[in-house]
Amino acid sequence: MACEHATMSTVTLPLDVGRSRLRATQEPTWVRRTLIGVALAFLTLFLFVPLISVFYEALRKGVGVYFASIVEPDALSAIKLTLISAAIAVPLNVLFGIAAAWAIAKFEFRGKNLLITLIDLPFSVSPVVSGLIYVLIFGLQGWLGPWLAEHDLKVIFAVPGIVMATIFVTFPFVARELIPLMQAQGSEEEEAAAVLGASGWQIFSRVTLPNIKWGLLYGAILCNARAMGEFGAVSVVSGHIRGSTNTMPLHVEILYNEYNFAAAFAVASLLALLALVTLVLKSVVGDRAATDKEQDTKP
């Protein structure tokens, strides 16, 4: 796009005016069409067809079966648990993201790059390993296992373990969105507020928050999508107890393994809808966040 625009504003003569009206920095039409065609074919095969097939399989046995699978008690309890764990994990990681970004973007201190790398760490850990490490600490044979058993507390194969594993896998989302945004915005505005006598909370709520709100929301949306959809890590710590420690993705797995495909795809279609809503919000909010960043980096 950028290139097209530039060619139009500067005077570039086509190399061969007689034969074609092709600009020197453009490909022939047939090349362009072929490339678009191949790219779309690839995306159709690997993205669009799988997405459509989720809804097709979900509705194949009729709308009655579809809704029956969703309002069945085990499905409802899975939906509830998914909402609960996201409702705990997302706010905690938002709080952490703000604190980490404030420390990293507004101050200069030693070891900052190491800290940024450590914050990104959960992204590079396999989901299965993310679940396993909590079993090693809270499991019956784990570090705190005997103590927990003595006090009749259950973390692994119970809701607290699921919540912790969810927090781990969604840990970096908000922080990694806010850190570059706040670094780009600098701290002149906050410093001006501080010199004028604003308190820490006033500086944050009246100066910083309005500047970062879209970026914050963007990070929270991504965090939420992963929190609700996490499978591997949660699968290790859940114990798969129907109606009590099953989240929606785990419920999908159980139904699928029981060859109850229509019900599995019905619950899966809810998660697919969540993914689509996430993508819509993401592109709306993402555009606003990008504008914020550009405006603020301009001198």
Add this chain to the structure above:
Amino acid sequence: MVTTFKRHSVLPGFNLALGFTLLYLCLIVLIPLSAAFIKTATLSWPQFWATVTTPRVVASYRLTFGASLAAALLNALFGLLVAWVLVRYRFPGKQIIDALVDLPFALPTAVAGIALTALYAGNGWIGRWFEPFGIKIAFTPLGVFVALTFIGLPFVVRTIQPVLEDVECELEEAAATLGASRLQTFARVILPTIFPALVTGFALAFARAVGEYGSVIFIAGNMPMISEITPLLIITKLEQYDYVGATALAVVMLVISFVLLLIINGLQWWSRRREDGL
């Protein structure tokens, strides 16, 4: 110490923000991760080595890394193409397609897993076209490759896109006026500029694929020695209450992902420097 830990600032809240950050980081990430290494330290080196190199485990490494590499390569090729088409050309529905590229990030892996399995099984929409030729995709290593391609798809596109948008038109014009064909311009001017981003995207897709679990287990068939990935072996060992064995494998995976993380950080630094230099 000649330099102080922190440079002076008029802004408040440093101690609170950094203190909370470090506490939360330790509790959620660092202490649990260290548990894996401490648990493994109960094994002697020969015991550890024997656990992580049994034939079944080695077969799982071969599948995990082989399929991840193949999927990341396919994604590098098509990711570059998709990024190019999205940045350079105009066509109807472009914005929607651009947004949908992130679908594998947003779609829960279990959903992707069952959808791909239904499609690529012998009677599925896609699988049935291969069945007459005796090619089975679902429940074979080929299925693992398909699932890993799906989940790695956005990485290459999203790392190349911003760099491609910034490629300066003047360079391409200069190449054209000097008599380069479009293909030469691409190979000698554009490709070197976006190459670090391409390699970074490839590494990100590869790293993600190596640890992937949810989308793979449905389509893999999970036959020992043939279509069993390493993360699944960890689960299998856990279910047999072999905590030490599971943790030893987890440590291998962790070390590999840390090395990949270091490589990716280096690549990103290279990419940024290349961009700034232009």
